[in-house]
Amino acid sequence: MKYPNLFEPLKIGNLEIKNRYAMAPMGPLGLGDCEGGWNERGIEYYTRRAKGGIGLIITGVTFSDTEVEKPSFPNTPNSTYNPVQFVRTSREMTERVHAYGAKIFLQMSGGFGRVTIPTNLGEFPPVSASPIPHRWLDKTCRPLTKEEIRGIVESFGKGAYNAKRAGFDGIEIHAVHEGYLIDQFAISFFNQRTDEYGGSLENRLRFAKEIREEIAKTCGWDFPVAMRFSLKSMVKDFREGALPGEEFEEKGRDIEEGIEAAKLLEKFGYNALDVDAGTYDAWWWNHPPMYMEKAPYKEFAKITKDNVNIPVIMAGRVDNPDTASECLESGICDMISLGRPTLADPDIVNKIRRGLNKQVRPCISCQEGCMGRIQTYSLINCAVNPQCGKEKLNAYNPIVKKKKVLVVGGGVAGCEAARVLAERGHEPVVYEASDRLGGNLIPGGAPKFKEDDIALAQWYTDELERLGVTVHLNTKATDKEILDPSYDSVILATGSRPKMFSLGDDEKVFSAEQVLLKKKDPGQEVVVVGGGLVGCELALDLAQNGKKVTIVEALDKLMAVNGPLCSANKEMLERLIPFNGIDVVTSAKVTGFEGGVLKAETEGAIKEIKADSVVLCVGYASENSLYNQYKDDVDEIYLLGDARQVSNIMYAIWDAFEVANNI
Known part of the structure; x- marks a missing residue:
């Protein structure tokens, strides 16, 4: 021991x-x-x-x-x-x-x-x-x-x-x-x-x-x-x-x-x-x-x-x-x-x-x-464990007949679905287009304070290996796999993509993922457009790495939507923003970025903010094109995770558990 x-x-x-x-x-x-x-x-x-x-x-x-x-x-x-x-x-x-x-x-x-x-x-x-x-x-x-x-x-x-x-x-x-x-x-x-x-x-x-x-x-x-x-x-x-x-x-x-x-x-x-x-x-x-x-x-x-x-x-x-x-x-x-x-x-x-x-x-x-x-x-549960507080209700269902299930997408929803299917005795096969499992956990876990997101991605990787799940990395599923009659069911968990729009000097307009994964260098002075959870966490990470950061948010306060977000998390993050020298501009509409200056309309005036780059954190769009293409051609097909509805880790895992436990 x-x-x-x-x-x-x-x-x-x-x-x-x-x-x-x-x-x-x-x-x-x-x-x-x-x-x-x-x-x-x-x-x-x-x-x-x-x-x-x-x-x-x-x-x-x-x-x-x-x-x-x-x-x-x-x-x-x-x-x-x-x-x-x-x-x-x-x-x-x-x-x-x-x-x-x-x-x-x-x-x-x-x-x-x-x-x-x-x-x-x-x-x-x-x-x-x-x-x-x-x-x-x-x-x-x-x-x-x-x-x-x-x-x-x-x-x-x-x-x-x-x-x-x-x-x-x-x-x-x-x-x-x-x-x-x-x-x-x-x-x-x-x-x-x-x-x-x-x-x-x-x-x-x-x-x-x-x-x-x-x-x-x-x-x-x-x-x-x-x-x-x-x-x-x-x-x-x-x-x-x-x-x-x-x-x-x-x-x-x-x-x-x-x-x-x-x-x-x-x-x-x-x-x-x-x-x-x-x-x-x-x-x-x-x-x-x-x-x-x-x-x-x-x-x-x-x-x-x-x-x-x-x-x-x-x-x-x-x-x-x-x-x-x-x-x-x-x-x-x-x-x-x-x-x-x-x-x-x-x-x-x-x-x-x-x-x-x-x-x-x-x-x-x-x-x-x-x-x-x-x-x-007034409920206690757990984001990463759908059985918590529902131990009997969400016990693994016994299977009547072993099924071969295609899982397209290796983010949290796809990984959880494959894990639950394998635990129950089915045969899931996972196709992931990138070189590792985890999806948005990978960029989301890039800040030092989000190390446990990376740990969760690694846990899924280890669990699928322990359970003997076949995983194809760097491989996009095509109609060959999706329409393969050897699969009894198909789960599409193809995730989401960041919403992007043109501001003018688009060579210096990045997504949060590009910056977090160090695919793009944001420079020393950075404007983060979007003051939701992703934008605030990105801003905090940049500030803790010595960057001068300004958050520009269209609503009248930060983290105004989504949840339920525990007050302890929200209030600490709200206070860490000014504590780390991050400037905040609320009730502002971004109008353009040219010559190293971001312009934002706020209360009838135009505010100019000097910046080496702009990082857009204005939400994600579901990547559901495969589902729309094949939903009428496959008898038993499911859409999960951000591909169904952009949300958080908890609902991606919970929905995947629900579906995979009932196949």
């Missing part, structure tokens, strides 16, 4: 966990039922991760209070609303999880307070420690009364008791972390109270202290309780967070106070600290996008571990086992928490243990299938 320290047992309190991997808590939206229990999807979802080798599962957030932030089912489970239903469904889940040798903690929340996502929890007046601005809504929060605080505390004791009855091995409290309700009490910037819950740090942590004591009353002190904990808040102001490397005045919890808070939480009886950094005002810290470096919490976990004598758990893009092993070896943390990587590949831990790292499907940190869908649709 290459990483023996990742597979040593660990104790949290008196509970022994079989290895050093935890499944990080992620909101279980879509996994609860209408009575506060778990639905079948939720039970299958967690059981599947236990089967994949995780030592400790920490469920996503659940609630116990039913009075202050009233439940809105079926969003997230509630351990006191209907105890019989909660215990019954939880028991079914914990028994199945335990069958694989995994342990499971129920994450219990004191509430959202000022950070409630309106689409998730219904309509109720937002509450907090004090009358402070809501994170998303144009509202001021109502301060909790002491009676309400006491009621929430008591609900924790009752809920934890029900969890223990249901077979949960412990509790994680949600949280002195990310600016949730208990954290709003803990952070002086949010807490302006003058009673025993305000003022000193110990007073501001009284809420967390009373919760720990209440759980001990109902479950005993030997029942493990961990705390989700952000050492540093990264808050510049309400709704304003700091970027990595940015100098700023911390208005939330600074490191010095974070150390004291960690020591107090240990003193209160918490058995482990699950460490990160950030708040909803700096959401990209708690939910790091691809623009954040890998393992961004190492500093904070190490500081915490150096100051407490209880286990420290660390999450945050630690999918590389070399990094994880080094973090344990160097005393940064005691346990590695994998969140999104377990969505992308539920077998990641078993694959690492068996030395099958190449077979781990990479998380690309897009957050479109997880956080984006949680925010927008």
